[in-house]
Amino acid sequence: MAEWGGPAPTYLETDAHMRLLLIRHGQTPSNVKHLLDTAVPGPGLTPLGEEQAQALPEALAREDIGALYVSTLLRTHRTAAPLAARTGHQPLVRDGLREISAGELEMRGDDEAIGIYLTTSFAWAAGEPERRMPGGENGTEFLSRFDAVVAEAAGTGVETVAMVSHGAAIRTWVAARAANVDVEFATAHELRNTGIVVLSGTPDTGWRVLTWEEHSLGPDSGVTGASGPAGEPVG
Incomplete structure (x- = not known):
């Protein structure tokens, strides 16, 4: 696993909205087999996943990314590597961005296990x-750890932040x-490998989605279709 990380950027006092790019990692062997593979460090990328990662810099060429974060799972490091090379930003490794733990369902791919996993995680979002x-883990634990990374990034004053995380x-x-x-x-909208959700907001004022892959959800969405190579073969 790449030894990326280091201290977070210096914090600044700011009320400005941050542009947050949440990027799902590239395809993995477990994705191909439809397995709930959430343990650290996890697998790397398939050849297609590597191509998807290589396509990200071009897909995000119009984004002025000021900071790049990854989870503790290897697949996010591999996905972020081409983007890190393009932006010059060393990825900051944060455990809060890792995938929702499958617990006793780990490495299962049957319909029952996947149904329990998704029903439970979406119930957290539903209150x-x-x-x-x-x-x-439970929903409070998951949301708290993810919130903490977003709050850290927002506190830096960086205008656009990219985070490579996981689908669920x-x-x-x-x-x-x-x-x-x-x-x-x-x-209803599954996030494909290297699919991107773009949000604007702050932890205090809340967040609005501008684009969800090819779906534009607001008048201030900027570049639509920013997901680029999301889950699709690169010619």
């Missing part, structure tokens, strides 16, 4: 954070925290 993943984690956090995305939308 039941006390529910616990079998053998794993991004969909659940956005459904819980964005004013214009509910659980019904997040459930």
